[in-house]
Amino acid sequence: MAAPIYLQIKDQMIEEIQQLSANAPILSERDLAVKYNASRMTVRKAVNELVDEGYLYRDSNKGTFVADERLHKRNTSVDPFAEERPIKYKILYFDIKATSSKDVQDRLFISSEESVLxxxxxxxxxxxxxxIEEIYFPRLSIPDEDLGNFKKLLDFNSYIAHGSLSQTFVPIIVPPQYAHLLKLKINTPIILVENVITSKNGKPLLYMKVFNNPNEKVIEMTL
Incomplete structure (x- = not known):
């Protein structure tokens, strides 16, 4: 599935921005729309995200300019969505059953009787x-033919393209069952990242808990 037009434009603009110096002006929305053969609304969405992420900044009545690279927002918390290194994944567990976990029920808006994948x-x-990643889907939202299709189920970008992602960062002690797998000592402090991807109509699509290895993965965010 092709990425939305505004994301394609955004990616092209990032490549071009990287060739420009800080404070260099960019084209107006009108000119960008002509350049990328897109509507001004589509171009505006791409530019707005680049401003939000610190690639660009606006100066009232003067235009939009390239921001200093140090202002670029970075989020290295979730590998599935933006991975710079060749990560390999190994499935440890796969099951379908009702969950007694209150956090899963609350994030997915389901009752204790409803099953989750x-x-x-x-x-x-x-x-x-x-x-270590724990990923939960409402069972009723997954077609039977997709249950064993991990490549499709775990294509997080396809969900985000049609919805939104929210994250919560929680300092915890590594769960005992994961300490050995992460090659950590018992009682090692780690950061748990809770991710909820929600459709545009507000329906939760999945809930994922990422238990990060502090010896391997540094979470960096610039706000």
Whole structure:
């Protein structure tokens, strides 16, 4: 599935921005619309995201300019969505059952009687564990023919393209069952990243908990 037009334009603009110096002006929305053969609304959406992410900044009545690279927002918390390294994944568990976990019920808007599809996997880089991921889907939202299609189920970008992602960062002690898998000592402090992808109509599509290995993965955010 092709990415939305505004994301394609955004990607092209990022490549061009990287060739420009800080404070260089960019084309007006009208000119960008002509350049990319798109509507001004589509171009505006791409530009707005680039401003939000710190690639560009607006100066009232003067235009839009390239921001200093140090102002670019970075989020290295979730490997499935933006991975810079060749991560390999190994499925550890796969089951379908009702969950007694209150956080899963609350994030997916389901009752304790409703079943969830749970996938647990480890992310590896050069044989070193980066994180453990617990991924939950409402069972009723998954067609039977897709249950074993992990490539499709775990294509997170396809969900985000048609919805939105929210994240919560929680400092915790590594769960005992994951300490050995992450090659960490018991009671090691780690960061848990809770991710909820929601459709445009507000329906939760999936809930994912990422237990990051602090010895391998540094979470960096510039706001």
């Amino acid at each position: 749970r996938i647990v996997r480890v992310a590896m880089f050069e044989e070193r564990p980066q994180s």
